[in-house]
Amino acid sequence: MDWRYFWLGRLSLEWLPFWDAVRHPNVDTIVNDVIATFAASLVIIGAVVVAGLITWFGRWRQLWSEWLTSVDHKKIGVMYIVLAFVMMARAIVEAALMRTQQSFGLYGGFLSAHHFGQLFTTHGTIMIFFMGMPFLTGVINYVMPLQIGARDVSFPVMNSVSLGLTAAGAALVMISLVIGKFSTGGWSGYPPYTETAFNGGVGPDYWIWAVTLSSLGSMMTGVNFAVTVYKKRAPGMHFMRLPLFTWTALCTAILMIFAMPPLTVATLLLALDRYLGFHFFTNDGGGNMMNYANLFWMFGHPEVYILILPSFGVYSEVFSTFSGKTLYGYVSLVLATMAIAVLSFTVWVHHFFTMGQSPDINAAFGVATMLIGVPTGVKVYNWLWTMFRGRVRFTAPIVYGLGFMMLFVIGGMSGVMLANPTIDYQVHNTLFLVAHFHNVLIPGLLTGMLAAYHFWFPKAFGFRLNEKWGLIAAFCWIVGFMLAFFPLYALGLLGFPRRTLAYTDPQFLPYMLIAGAGACVVLAAFASLVIQLRVSIRDRGLNRVPVGDPWDGRSLEWSVSAPPPEYNFAFLPRVTSRDAFAVAKDNGTAYRRPEKFEDIEMPKNSALGFILCVSGFLIAFGLVWRMWWLVVLAGIAAFGAIVVRGFVRDATRIIPASEVEETYINWLREVAAAQPATRGEEFEPTNEGLAAHPFVEAPQ
């Protein structure tokens, strides 16, 4: 028996990122391995520094009891968003590296094809599964229960398990920098290229298990959110009174429930092919790789709307709040959101128009695709009319929103072009496509989430973010995006294929240089966000908003203190209309004291999410490297933890009415002591989160 293989599987020193340069030193391997080793050391140094700081400040116990085992939807939301920012940092640096390579790519450049392949694969995988999904899941987690007047999501422990699985997938992508190579098959991992016959290494395995963990987590998240919206709304919070962000959260949850399973099936069937010699997508043995394309995009297209709908919700709240007006055309926005959610399941074939279906099928899917433009257009008009005759404050979220509206319409237009199969045949697999989906996803996902981050940060932490750096970041994102991606439209029309390392035609060069400059501006945008956070924390004493309503908000999340108590609402609000909190402020019923307080039952902390995070990661790691003993042990741990959880009886604790009352009365004292802030002093230290009664002249 080969004991080394038994314990370590395929793992060996050769998989360290500098091995090639040590064995075969030449300019090529040295340049690539220095970059890879630098990235790997950043992962290790980052982990060591974080662990060191926690030890230095003696915060391990606090980390464990207040964060890792917490089932509070607000803390889970914050942890999702922290994860998203960490992963975003890596994926943006990778994007900049790819742009740099292509700027030098005339006759070569400095990266090897394999390195470049890993870069575009990890960039896409991270941005979709470990930046976009965690960010929107985090924002929904934080905001949605507060908006519907609930004390938590329906299944708080499952919520922490979802976070654990997503984090395990993210950790797998990060560890792949240190040991082994990631897949070079793109974020969609198409076989047969990702089959053993062409890719025997660990790369596709890393990709398969990272994505599988994330898809399981997202499926559970979808169940959790949908049930929460259906069952946990406060009295009087009818469906047609839900804030629009909650509507988009509901649609996103429904899409997750139905769209995640095809992805899980696709990745697991690919895993069966790779691990047990099945013939689903192989070239031989009756395999059919078209089946993978169908399964993957049956997930992949609804996924696009999972990513974009929450941002639509955020912008709806932002435009309405910062224009001081109720949302224009609420019902049509709800219908448009639902229409998009339904239509998103009918268009998946447009991702592979060129892969051999009959023209009739292509035409049908092309028409369905164009149809999605209609409800989306409805939304854009709604937002415009929301701002119309409002007193618009040009804060960072609304700057993101304005940039979004302009850029998203352009991206949508190029999408309608691509929906036409005859045009798609010309530009498919070129940079035109890359330009298109970045043009919808950056304004439609990323800046939407950043707007949400600015908008709700004071609610979560009790102080506002620095506005100056927020505006700088917003302008850098918008300008950087335009510089980095508009040239790609031209390059695509000139026939430049996507995922290409180098080129020999000098006419591509000027566009590549502009795009490279754009990448630098995007890097500056991310740096501005980091500086903003640093400055905001430093100046937090001047930006406190303990009363909790810094923007003269309209929905229930603004009606509680910032940060809110663990149980969110000292007493459940009674809702009588849309814009519940705005109406309460108008009627003078905000900040009232209830006749009596009641005990509140809240879920106890649970380590299940953390245990499944660690064991999920170990199972996946063992599967990647074929360390079967690890797979079995971690599998037993995960299974045992789930069974044991079934035996837990004492899962809730009571917060006594007296404690609730004391916290609430103390907060009411702060409310009484605060000076009402007008909208003109939104960013002054005098804005303690109590809004002066709004503009009488704006139509309400």
Place this chain on the structure above:
Amino acid sequence: MSAVLAASRQGGRHPGINLGPAHRDADESAEELLFGFWVFLMSDAIVFGCLFATYVIMLPSTAGGPGPRDIFEIRSAFIETMALLFSSFTYGMASLSLKYGPSAGPLVAWTLVTAILGGTFLRFEVMDFLSAFEKGAGPDSSGFASAYFALVPLHGLHVTFGIVWMIALLVQLWVYGVDKDVKLGFLRLGLFWHFLDIVWVAIFSIVYLGGLA
């Protein structure tokens, strides 16, 4: 119709078997939990849907190897079907014992009978798989065999998990008696078990009858 609905909702708001006034505490927390489990089953149904579609597409892809006629034994599939359908009936009896039973005895007995029938199903299914291997139709032999070995064993895994769940619930019952969590566990397991029955009906019709047609 509305009278039927009203009657079925009497004493409880959750979708599923009503526990009635004697189980007020379980009744109130049941709605969210059971609804959530229904939603999860919808998601799981999509997993099976994808695999059924894959099977139908791959049915002709035998790559010169054994096809459905060479490996399927309708007799064994029929026994499996009977075992599983009958286990759904016995689980129904367990659910009724949960609601009306004066003691936990009948509930335990019917659950054990269900678990034994589930085990019988698995025993015949494993024999099917072994005989397919013997006939050279392992999952690596062709696209058709791959699709068969992804769909049917996945259902078998679900059944295995259901049996483990039964055992876990019986141990919980032994430790805690028929408390709220045990009741809610049996309710959800019921949904799960009947769902697996429905999936099996589709497997028998599409995989076996469809394959042999």
